[in-house]
Structures are given as C-alpha cells and as structure tokens.
Amino acid sequence: MYPMRSVSVRRENAGRETTDLEAPDLEAKARTRDGETDHVFSATMLVPGWRVQERIAFHAQRQPDEIALVQGPVRLTYDQINARANRLARYFVSLGLRPAAPVGLCMRNGLVSMIACLAVLKAGGACVPLDPIMGPHWLAAFIIQAGIDVAIVDDHHALDLFEDAPRLNLLDYESISAAAELESDADFDIAWDTDSLALILPVSQVAGPRGVEMTHRALHHCCDLAHGLDFSAATVALQMVFAPQELAWFQNLSLLIAGGRLVFYGAIWPETAEIANLIRSETIDTSFLTPSLCGWLLDEDPSLFAPLERVVIGEQDLAPVPLAPIHLRILLRQLVKRGVKGATKGEIVLLYGPAEAPAALMTRLWHEDDADDVTRIVPExxxxxxxxxxxxxxxxxxxxxxxxxxxxxxxxxxxxxxxxxxxxxxxxxxxxxxxxxxxxxxxxxxxxxxxxxxxxxxLDEKVILSGYRVELKAIERVLRAQKGVADAVCDYRRSRAYGESVIAFFVEASPGAINETRLLAALRRLLPPFMVPDFLRKLETLPLLPDGHPDRQALAALPMFAPSPKQRQPSFGMSKEFLRGALRRFGLGRVPEDKAISG
Incomplete structure (x- = not known):
C-alpha cells in the first residue's frame, strides 16, 4: 500500500494541537432558549448547523448500547461505530488530511463503509464513494476528473481496479484501523463550516464520469428523512450490500441519524429464503429496494414481504412505470403494519430524487386501488x-x-x-x-x-439500469469510437422475458469490418458491467428522422434479433445457471425456464 500524501491542515483554531481540540458539547448544542425555558431537541429533530456526524455522535451519547449496524455475525452499537470513527479521524488528521480533501472509499455498501465515511467527515475531508462495479476504466477517468489523491479499500482484490490510476495513493482499511487503535476514541470533530465540501458522488454523464458536490448542510438535509418516512430509534431497516451507492449512501445515513438499526444482507446471489429468515430474526420492518430487485423478489417469493411495514423504493428518474401494477398489488397485499389496535395495511414509499437532489419527493401507496394508476405522483x-x-x-x-x-x-x-x-x-x-x-x-x-x-x-436518453443512472449516449460514444463501427444507437427495453435490456444497433464501416465477439470484449473493458449492451444487432442503415437524428420510435419497433432463418437464438446450456445467478446479483430480472437468451 502507498502512504497517504502528507499535506498541511489549516484549522480555524490553528494555534491548538489536534489532540487538544475539544469535543463538541452535543447536549448543549441540542438546546435552545425560548423565553425562560430550555427545550432539548429530540434525536430526530433537525437542529440548524448540525451535520451528519454530529447527529450520530449525539445518539452515541444518548443510547450508546443500542445496536446501529448489523452485517452477518457482526453487531456494532452506536458507541462502537462512533469510537472507531473518532480514532480513524484522528489518524487521518495526523497523516495530514487537508480541509475538504476528497477521499475515495472503494468499499461495498456495509458497516465498514459507514465507519470510514463518518471518519472522513469528522476529519474534515470529503467522502467519495467509488463503487467497484464501475470497473477500472470508468474509475480511472473519474479519479482524474475529480482530482482524487487518496482512496481507502477494504479488499486487496480491489487493487486491480486502480491499475489505470498509478498516481492514486491507496490505503488498506484493516491496516489503518490497526494503526488508529493508539488514537483516542473521544468525540472528535473539527469545526468546519457547514457549507464546506462533504461529499462527491460519482455519476455518469454523456461527456463521461462527473462528480456531484454536496456540502455538509446539503448532506444533512438530504439524509434527514425521519419525519417524512417516520423513521425513529425503533426502526429496523434492511439494506442490500450490492445496492447502487447513488441511492444507498443517503438511505443508510438517514436511518443512522434517526437512531434506528441498519441490517445489511451481503450475499452475492440473493436467496429469498435467507432474506425471509433475516427479516424475521432481526424483526425488520423497513426494506430499501430498487424497482428491478423488488419486482424480482415478488416473482420469486411474495410472502417474504409479509412481516414488513414499509418498502422504500428509490427512483432516480420518473420512468413511466416504476413497477408493474400487478407487482404493486401483490406487494400491498403482503405488507401488514403492526399496530396497537390491530393490524393495518402497510405502505409502499416511492422515493424520488436524482443524485443532484436526492430524496426530494415521495409518493405513498396504501391501497390496492393506488396500483391502478401507476403514472400518478403525489408530490410530498x-x-x-x-x-x-x-x-x-x-x-x-x-x-x-x-x-x-x-x-x-x-x-x-x-x-x-x-x-x-x-x-x-x-x-x-x-x-x-x-x-x-x-x-x-x-x-x-x-x-x-x-x-x-x-x-x-x-425526453432524453437517460435510463436507470439495476438502480444505476446510465446515459445511452455515453454507450453510443464508446461504440462509435471502436474500429470498424460507422454509427451506433442504443435502445432500452423492459420485458418479462428478458428483464431490463440494452440493445446496441450498429452499422459497419465496411462489410465484415466488425467481429462481434471482439467488439463485446472491448465494451466490457471500457464500460461498467451494467452499461455493456445485452444484445448487439447489425443493421445496413440506421433509421433517421428528417433532421438527421436517430428515429428512436422506429428502433423500438425493431426486434432484438435479426429475422434471418440461418440465425437462431443460441442457448447458454451449462452457462444458463450462471446467467440466472448474475441476473439475481444485479437485480435485472430472472431467466424464464422456457426461454433461451441470445448473445
């Protein structure tokens, strides 16, 4: 591993040593005077000037022994995660972490990433989640564009992801955690302004990877969903380890600042029996899901939703149909809210907001009749x-x-x-x-x-694939850059047989100029896995509008496979089980038993 680059740190109270910084008086900060009476804010109230890390430190003081994070056999209390984050934060500052410096976190969604996130925020840095699924080429382009010098990894296998970013300083989470054990675990927080940089969220744009910048103030408001979603210290929520970080980052922090318990399910291939057992054993009442994964779970085993009170489905764009009406009806039948006066119906919460304005609107569905008009949005x-x-x-x-x-x-x-x-x-x-x-x-x-x-x-070509935001034009730009491709257009489709699919229609520069196997291999090297087209189809010419732009309505009418009697849909044979597992892994849907998928 490379050592972290030593840089100077400027503080507002620069004359004091790091170890002499006083911990913020959270109890005093949570008080305000109205006339002659002091009022103490509850744990879920929004206190002006507070930040995410201070809210979680507040819970560590008020309920230190309450379980905050669960992943497999590991169970950590609020006091434990706050103490670990404090030690890491002091260690980062001793290494020279500068104010608002971006620190990449190349970690799977889980308790380790949450502790590292809190540590970076406490030390005054800016968190940059780097999802390993994005692939080395995409990550290298983003790291250069965002100017990231340091990244923390929790898996030595992740080192291969940064071969194209040789100037990046890498830190192993286990190594720095061991080195930080000598630091104090007392509350530690540098008094940066709430308008300083706190988060850089990677997103895909037509021009390539870009980072969305968010201040401490904005991050706090995005994550304070306690009132809107009725989160409290009694809430126990389920989160998938492989959930898209564009959504999971805010969902996880929103539950922690409300004082609830977050349970991570970490299996690579989701198994409905394991999820059902986890929901019952941990008394989970809330689940965070993407629309595609929710639909797949409903197809496999609708009964696993029965113990839940609430299902939160994150939406980054307003797709015409987030879930099929039949899926919404099945889900609403299963959800039962446990109440003092008997059981009442649970709810589906459609949480809408892109990365630039996350968790901005929500739509609640209570009754089966709400599933009839899936295009309706109640703007809350x-x-x-x-x-x-x-x-x-x-x-x-x-x-x-x-x-x-x-x-x-x-x-x-x-x-x-x-x-x-x-x-x-x-x-x-x-x-x-x-x-x-x-x-x-x-x-x-x-x-x-x-x-x-x-x-x-x-009205543009932006779609959501497996919970990730994708610009179809970005895929087309990579396709057109390949040797032998004269032009290319991508089309996004959803079907029960094939789930979410991207079809790449291309035109050869000359007959026989393209080897589809090599073309697909090049796309897998240059694009994240979920952006690689599921199907390639060669056309003589692309359908165009009078202004020269692609006629996407005509493309949507074209079949996925060329209507040639010599071409048939090849069967995957022994690889079919692997494909089924891969689709489960990304929540893309399921492989029907009576269907063969074409390459």
Missing amino acids: PLNNARVQLLDTRRRPCPDGVLGEICLGGEGLASGYRRDERLSQQSFIPDPAQPEDKLFRTGDYARRRLDGTFERLGR
Missing part, C-alpha cells in the same frame, strides 16, 4: 424541498401543461466538480427566488387538477 416534498414545473422558457407551467420537473431546497447539490459549463446548464435560477438554484431533472410531467403529477418519463 421532503425537508422543505421545492418543486417547480417549468416550460422550455423556464416559466412555471399551468395545470395540464407538459413541463420539466425542477427541484430546489436546502438539500440541493452545489454543482458538478470541475465542470462549470455542465453546472450552469443543469443548475438554473429559481424563477420565484432568483437568488436560489433549481436542478433540471430532465423528467417530464404535467400537474393534474387535483394537484398530483402525471409522470411522462424523459
């Missing part, structure tokens, strides 16, 4: 989020008129790291409050007379 803003429907001239749209959903509020990101042009295009002034910003989501809807929104999808 979270944490004072602002919602505007704007037309192409950035003016508010009246009822019934198509408009783009724009989000604002305290939980809005600052912009894209090192990309001022993209930031100006995506973050625009609020027509009602010009001093504030709105984020253009690219999702389109119209407001109905009853105040609800009707989701109409997107």
Whole structure:
C-alpha cells in the first residue's frame, strides 16, 4: 500500500494541537432558549448547523448500547461505530488530511463503509464513494476528473481496479484501523463550516464520469428523512450490500441519524429464503429496494414481504412505470403494519430524487386501488424541498401543461466538480427566488387538477439500469469510437422475458469490418458491467428522422434479433445457471425456464 500524501491542515483554531481540540458539547448544542425555558431537541429533530456526524455522535451519547449496524455475525452499537470513527479521524488528521480533501472509499455498501465515511467527515475531508462495479476504466477517468489523491479499500482484490490510476495513493482499511487503535476514541470533530465540501458522488454523464458536490448542510438535509418516512430509534431497516451507492449512501445515513438499526444482507446471489429468515430474526420492518430487485423478489417469493411495514423504493428518474401494477398489488397485499389496535395495511414509499437532489419527493401507496394508476405522483416534498414545473422558457407551467420537473431546497447539490459549463446548464435560477438554484431533472410531467403529477418519463436518453443512472449516449460514444463501427444507437427495453435490456444497433464501416465477439470484449473493458449492451444487432442503415437524428420510435419497433432463418437464438446450456445467478446479483430480472437468451 502507498502512504497517504502528507499535506498541511489549516484549522480555524490553528494555534491548538489536534489532540487538544475539544469535543463538541452535543447536549448543549441540542438546546435552545425560548423565553425562560430550555427545550432539548429530540434525536430526530433537525437542529440548524448540525451535520451528519454530529447527529450520530449525539445518539452515541444518548443510547450508546443500542445496536446501529448489523452485517452477518457482526453487531456494532452506536458507541462502537462512533469510537472507531473518532480514532480513524484522528489518524487521518495526523497523516495530514487537508480541509475538504476528497477521499475515495472503494468499499461495498456495509458497516465498514459507514465507519470510514463518518471518519472522513469528522476529519474534515470529503467522502467519495467509488463503487467497484464501475470497473477500472470508468474509475480511472473519474479519479482524474475529480482530482482524487487518496482512496481507502477494504479488499486487496480491489487493487486491480486502480491499475489505470498509478498516481492514486491507496490505503488498506484493516491496516489503518490497526494503526488508529493508539488514537483516542473521544468525540472528535473539527469545526468546519457547514457549507464546506462533504461529499462527491460519482455519476455518469454523456461527456463521461462527473462528480456531484454536496456540502455538509446539503448532506444533512438530504439524509434527514425521519419525519417524512417516520423513521425513529425503533426502526429496523434492511439494506442490500450490492445496492447502487447513488441511492444507498443517503438511505443508510438517514436511518443512522434517526437512531434506528441498519441490517445489511451481503450475499452475492440473493436467496429469498435467507432474506425471509433475516427479516424475521432481526424483526425488520423497513426494506430499501430498487424497482428491478423488488419486482424480482415478488416473482420469486411474495410472502417474504409479509412481516414488513414499509418498502422504500428509490427512483432516480420518473420512468413511466416504476413497477408493474400487478407487482404493486401483490406487494400491498403482503405488507401488514403492526399496530396497537390491530393490524393495518402497510405502505409502499416511492422515493424520488436524482443524485443532484436526492430524496426530494415521495409518493405513498396504501391501497390496492393506488396500483391502478401507476403514472400518478403525489408530490410530498421532503425537508422543505421545492418543486417547480417549468416550460422550455423556464416559466412555471399551468395545470395540464407538459413541463420539466425542477427541484430546489436546502438539500440541493452545489454543482458538478470541475465542470462549470455542465453546472450552469443543469443548475438554473429559481424563477420565484432568483437568488436560489433549481436542478433540471430532465423528467417530464404535467400537474393534474387535483394537484398530483402525471409522470411522462424523459425526453432524453437517460435510463436507470439495476438502480444505476446510465446515459445511452455515453454507450453510443464508446461504440462509435471502436474500429470498424460507422454509427451506433442504443435502445432500452423492459420485458418479462428478458428483464431490463440494452440493445446496441450498429452499422459497419465496411462489410465484415466488425467481429462481434471482439467488439463485446472491448465494451466490457471500457464500460461498467451494467452499461455493456445485452444484445448487439447489425443493421445496413440506421433509421433517421428528417433532421438527421436517430428515429428512436422506429428502433423500438425493431426486434432484438435479426429475422434471418440461418440465425437462431443460441442457448447458454451449462452457462444458463450462471446467467440466472448474475441476473439475481444485479437485480435485472430472472431467466424464464422456457426461454433461451441470445448473445
């Protein structure tokens, strides 16, 4: 492993030593005076000026022995995770971690990543989740673009991911944890401004990987979902280890700052029996899921949802149908909320918000009748989020008129790291409050007379694959750069037979110029696994509109496989079981027993 680069650290109280920094008086900070009476804020109330790490330290003082994180046989209390984070934070500062310096966390979603996240925040750094599934080429491009010098890994096999980033300093989590054992575990927090950088979230854009910057204030507002989702110290939630980090990061922190318990399921191949046993043994009442994984679990075993009170389904864009109506009906039948006066129906929460404005809106579904109109959105803003429907001239749209959903509020990101042009295009002034910003989501809807929104999808080529945000144009750009490809267009489809699929239609520069096997191998090397097209289909010419742009409606009408009598859909044979497991791993759907998948 490489040593962390030594840099100077400037503090507001620079004349004092790191070890002499006083721990913040959390109990005093949680008090305010109204007349002659002191009021103590509850653990779930939003205190101005607080940050995520201070909220969790508050729970470590008030309920030190309560279980916070569970993963397999490991169970950690709030006092234990706070103490470990404090020791690591002191160790980072002793190595020279500079203010707001980005620190990559190449870790699977789990208790280790949560402790490392808290440690970086306490030390004044900015967390940068690096999902190993993104692959070496994508990660190297993002690390260069975001200017990351240091990354922490929890698996030695992850070292291969950074072969294309030789200047990156890597730290092994186990090694630095052992070295930090000599540090004090007392509460430790540098008094950085709440408007300093706290998080850089990697996202895919047409131009390549970009980082969404978020301050401590914005991160705190995004994660404070206690009131909207009824989270409390009694909440026990299930999270998947392989959940997309664009969603899981905020969901995990939201439960911890509410004082609840977070249980991670870490099997590579999800097994419904194991999940059902975990839900019962840990008395789990809430589950975080992506739409595709939720649909797959409902197909496999709907009964595992029976003990749950709430299922939170994260949405990064407004797909026309998040879940099939039959899936929503089955799920609502299974959810039963345990109450003092008897059992009442549970709820489905559709939590909407892109990485630039996460957890901004939610829609609650209680009754089976709610599943009949899956395009309906009941806009319930979270944490004072602002919602505007704007037309192409950035003016508010009246009822019934198509408009783009724009989000604002305290939980809005600052912009894209090192990309001022993209930031100006995506973050625009609020027509009602010009001093504030709105984020253009690219999702389109119209407001109905009853105040609800009707989701109409997107007008661009951005889709969600296995919970990850993907720009189809980014895949097309990589395809066109390959030797022998004259032009290429990608199409996204959803079907019960094949789940979520991306079909790449391409035109050869000359007859026989492309070897599809080699082309697919090149795409697997350059793209994350979930962005690699599921099917390749060669066309003589691409269908075009009069303006020269691809005719995507005509593409959608084309079959996945070429209608040639000599071409048949090859069977995977012995590899079919492996494919079924892979689909389970990413939540893409399931392989029907009577269907063969074509390569």
